[in-house]
Amino acid sequence: MTPAPFQYARPKSVAEALALLRPGAQFLAGGQTLVPLLAKRALRPALVIDLNRIAGLSDIELTSSHVKMGALVRLEQARRDPDVGTELAVVRAALRHVANPVIRRRGTVVGNLIANTPGAELPAVAAALGAELLISFQDGRTSRQKVGERLQADAMATHVVWPRQGGAGGFSEISRRDGHGVLVSAALSWGPDGLSVGVGGVCTAGLACPQVALLLTASSPGVPPVTALAAALARDVADQELHDDLHASATYRLAMGAEMVRQAASAMAEGG
Amino acid sequence: MDARMDIIVQVDGRQIAASVRPRMLLSDFLRCHGRALGVHIGCGQGVCGACTVVLDGVPVRACTILAVQADEATVQTVSSQAALEGFAGEGLTPLQAAFREHHALQCGFCAPGLLVATAVFLKENQYPTHEEILAHLNHHLCRCTGYANIIAAITSVVR
Numbered sequence: 001m002t003p004a005p006f007q008y009a010r011p012k013s014v015a016e017a018l019a020l021l022r023p024g025a026q027f028l029a030g031g032q033t034l035v036p037l038l039a040k041r042a043l044r045p046a047l048v049i050d051l052n053r054i055a056g057l058s059d060i061e062l063t064s065s066h067v068k069m070g071a072l073v074r075l076e077q078a079r080r081d082p083d084v085g086t087e088l089a090v091v092r093a094a095l096r097h098v099a100n101p102v103i104r105r106r107g108t109v110v111g112n113l114i115a116n117t118p119g120a121e122l123p124a125v126a127a128a129l130g131a132e133l134l135i136s137f138q139d140g141r142t143s144r145q146k147v148g149e150r151l152q153a154d155a156m157a158t159h160v161v162w163p164r165q166g167g168a169g170g171f172s173e174i175s176r177r178d179g180h181g182v183l184v185s186a187a188l189s190w191g192p193d194g195l196s197v198g199v200g201g202v203c204t205a206g207l208a209c210p211q212v213a214l215l216l217t218a219s220s221p222g223v224p225p226v227t228a229l230a231a232a233l234a235r236d237v238a239d240q241e242l243h244d245d246l247h248a249s250a251t252y253r254l255a256m257g258a259e260m261v262r263q264a265a266s267a268m269a270e271g272g
Numbered sequence: 273m274d275a276r277m278d279i280i281v282q283v284d285g286r287q288i289a290a291s292v293r294p295r296m297l298l299s300d301f302l303r304c305h306g307r308a309l310g311v312h313i314g315c316g317q318g319v320c321g322a323c324t325v326v327l328d329g330v331p332v333r334a335c336t337i338l339a340v341q342a343d344e345a346t347v348q349t350v351s352s353q354a355a356l357e358g359f360a361g362e363g364l365t366p367l368q369a370a371f372r373e374h375h376a377l378q379c380g381f382c383a384p385g386l387l388v389a390t391a392v393f394l395k396e397n398q399y400p401t402h403e404e405i406l407a408h409l410n411h412h413l414c415r416c417t418g419y420a421n422i423i424a425a426i427t428s429v430v431r
Contacts, residue, residue, distance in 0.1 A: 001297075001316040001335075005274035008294030008340055028338075035336045036317035039297065048294065050341060100411035102324060102331045102389060179410055 003038035010050040014057075018138045018156055020049050027051055027156065029071055032099070032107035033115045057158065060084065066161040068134075069109050076104035088162055090128070090169025090189035094121040097171070100179045110160050113147045116205060118243050119181030121173065123147060123206035126160075128187045128198025130208070134159040148205045165191035168271075170264035173200075174256055176247070183248045186260035188216070188268060195220075199233070202257040204243045209236040212261055223265045230258035279343035283308055284351040292339050298332075299323040301339035302349060310350035310384040314413065321412035324385035325349045326356060331392045350384035356391035366429050367391060376425035378416035386412050390426055399430060 006026075011017040017027070024046035028034055037043045051057065057070035062083045069078060078084050079095040098104055098112065098121050109122065113133065116123045125131075126147035135143050138154040144161070151157060167190025174183045185200040195217050197209040211232040215224055233254065242250035276291040283306035290305040299316075302308040302325065311334055314320035318336040325334045326348040334347075348356055359365040364372065367387055377383040386409075393400070393408050400408070405426050409419055 002300070003295040003297075005293070005295055007274055008277065008338070010340075028341075031338070031341075032318060032336050035297070035338065038295070039316055039335065048338075050338075052341060101393075101408070102321070102333060102411065103318060103336075105330050106332050106336065177410065178407065 001039040003035075004041050004044045006038075006045050007047045008050065009047065010053045012053055012055070014054060014136055014156065014158055017049055017051060017054065018136060018154075020047065021138060021154060021156065022047070023153065025049055029111040030074065030107035032103050033111065062087065062164075063161075066163055068159050068161045071108060071110040071156075071158050073109050074105055075099075075107050075109055075112065076101060078109050079104065087164045087166055088129075088169070088189075089165065089167070090125055090171055090187050091122070091162065093169050093171035094125045094185075094187060097121050097173055097175070097179065097182070097185075110157055113160055114151065114157055116148055117181075118201050118204060118245075119175075119183075121171070121182055121185055121200065124185050124198040124200025125171070125187040125189075125206070126162075126198075127200075127206035127208045128189060128196040129163055129165070129191070130196075131160055131162045133157040134161060163191060165189045165196075167191055168268050170268035172260040172264040172267065174260065181247075184253050184256040184260055186257065186264045188261070188264045197261060199236075199257045199261065201243060201248075202233075202253045203237060203240040207237065207240060209233060209261075211235040216261070216265055221269055223262060223269055226258050226262045229261050230255065233258045233261070277340050277343070279340055281306065281339075281342050281344075282346040284347070284349055294338060294340050296339040297335050298325075298327075298337040298339045298342050298347075299334035301342070302334055302347065305339075306347070306349075308347075308349045308351060312381055312384055314381065314385075319411075319413070320382070320385075321389060322382050322385040324389045324412075326352075326388060326392065331389055348388070350387050353387055353391065356388060356395075358395075365391075367394075367425070370425040370429045371422075374421045374425035374428060376417060376422040377414075382412055382414040386414070386422065394426075394429065402427070405430075 026045035057072040061068040132144040170188040173185035197213040215232040244250040312322040314322035323334040
């Protein structure tokens with residue numbers, strides 16, 4: 001397979017990359033989602049802007065409140081990072097399930113969050129923790145936005161910032177094969193503000209679940225029965241669009257969302 | 273519109289200079305320009321693992337990378353297997369010998385990618401558990417062996 005023709009540029013700075021950005025252009029970071037789509041000609045950009053030679057986007061920094069990852073931080077780099085291990089236990093737990101170790105060596109955390117497919121692990125974690133993307137615009141402005149919000153046409157996501165957790169984290173998922181697209185996942189994390197919960201695959205995007213978190217906190221250190229969790233989850237998804245495809249119905253996904261929360265909570269309660 | 277670019281890539285110790293279009297995948301470049309015919313192209317979308325090579329020390333699937341991205345980089349394919357395994361002897365490397373001994377390949381299409389990926393896997397995890405070996409193989413498609421012989425071959429090298 002060969003992609004359709006495109007122009008190619010490899011800027012050396014974020015400013016250069018933004019100057020190149022125009023309709024029909026596509027950023028390339030890890031390329032583990034993009035290049036197969038190009039090869040299948042599902043995407044036909046006029047210009048591919050390769051970010052891999054921009055210096056300074058490959059670092060994982062610990063600030064007083066956040067863990068900050070540049071747009072070129074690879075998934076496996078993040079999984080092996082000691083600060084991620086202590087401050088973002090839930091992210092490390094989720095990363096083990098993302099694709100496979102070889103793909104993870106190349107694919108990036110920010111790219112995975114921007115692709116934001118229902119079958120991805122990290123968007124559910126990002127929703128749970130309220131992770132934000134740092135955005136640079138062509139006119140020099142910068143801003144932040146929640147993962148899952150659509151990027152504007154003149155914008156580039158340069159970093160993701162995750163609130164430091166410091167506490168235990170748990171992640172459970174159902175997929176047809178390990179390392180392949182997630183049907184349903186749940187992410188739990190103890191942080192300075194208490195317990196955060198997110199589910200993936202239930203709605204069209206990762207969803208934070210404050211009602212489930214309240215119930216779990218009230219029952220801690222025990223784990224409530226799955227029926228109670230399902231009732232809480234139903235309140236969290238009340239005004240959301242449920243995800244439904246040929247692999248699993250919305251009903252199944254909702255039921256399994258509660259069960260994945262139960263499994264992740266039980267594993268955490270056992271210190272696993 | 274897609275102007276050719278001059279790139280230089282070190283492939284298995286040889287300097288390969290070529291003028292390529294941006295849309296050429298690294299897997300095609302390695303075969304067409306690098307004559308690295310040990311790079312097998314299976315699915316062409318990063319799923320099967322047959323085109324796994326080592327790019328600047330990092331294992332990657334060559335079909336998920338553009339050739340122009342490898343400009344000024346070093347690529348090791350299965351032809352560099354001895355170096356990847358740190359094997360200085362003559363003939364087959366320990367992994368290659370194990371694959372032969374345990375009949376871990378039949379048609380051989382998946383074998384080069386498997387050998388390269390397994391060399392890196394074992395370098396980073398000298399004593400993998402059975403489950404870790406299974407997880408490693410989960411992402412390489414082999415349609416002949418049913419995997420049992422591949423698992424036996426890798427296990428024999430670990431012991």
